[in-house]
Amino acid sequence: MSTSQGPGRGVEVRHLRAFLAVAEEGGFTRAAARLRVSQPVVSRTLAALESRLGVRLVDRSTHHLALTPEGAVFRDKAALAVSAFDDAVTPGRPRPRPLRLGHAWSALGPYTTPLLRTWQQRCPRTPLELLRIDDRTAGLARGEVDAAVLRGPVDTPGIVTEVLYTEGRVAAVAADGPLAARASLSLADLTAGAVVLNTVSGTTTLGLWPPDDRPAATLTVANTDDWLTAIAAGRGAGVSGSSTAGMHPHAGVAYRPLEDAPPLPVLLARRDGPAHPALAELLSLAREIVTWDGE
Structure with a gap:
């Protein structure tokens, strides 16, 4: 050719x-x-x-x-x-390449397993690979994946997003600390100590708090594993989407609902331009899966 x-x-x-x-x-x-x-x-x-x-x-x-x-x-x-x-x-022997779906830490939360299982049933000839990549676009901007599940606003040029659903936010605190004894927390409850921020792939910033009532200190990490380790060690509290509690349980971390934090949009993102032939099917199935709870 x-x-x-x-x-x-x-x-x-x-x-x-x-x-x-x-x-x-x-x-x-x-x-x-x-x-x-x-x-x-x-x-x-x-x-x-x-x-x-x-x-x-x-x-x-x-x-x-x-x-x-x-x-x-x-x-x-x-x-x-x-x-x-x-x-x-090679007629009769098509070899479709895998469809790569990136995510930074919690994929589609409770919808992840239904998505993977249903895809395998409906599209057995096209493997769906779920890849965790620790950056803000989960490898999409670098061309490492065909689509990505992202959270929060995304303003990277050349990336098109669609909101699939929103999820509540939770506070992640040391399991043996005083805040873990509470049934729920507010953003103000976290301001007395440090807040652990994942500045590479996370969505939480100090902008989540009012300018006059922000945390006393911050600790920055580069991925979810280090984020959990720091919180379990009592070095600070964290804020994340509610799906993190189910996708990343940790013996040293307690998750508590945040009463006053705005919901977090969960997006399915793709690059603007030519796409994997099966991407349209993935978009359609993702929309279908997230509506099942409402039926």
């Missing part, structure tokens, strides 16, 4: 396969092992693809290899092209 003129001239399926392997494996070494070629071959093939397209697809300047915005868009186009090619040359 190649083009005869203009940008993209000379692009072949092997170029696309190399790019997709690098994007999906997150590095040249694993991509080379997957393709059963040497690392220099993968690097040269990707460089040739970028040269022929006239655009940089992979950011090699960071310790963690990431797709450029152009690479994230091109990934879906490349996957569709390779899938179409494979279907054409």
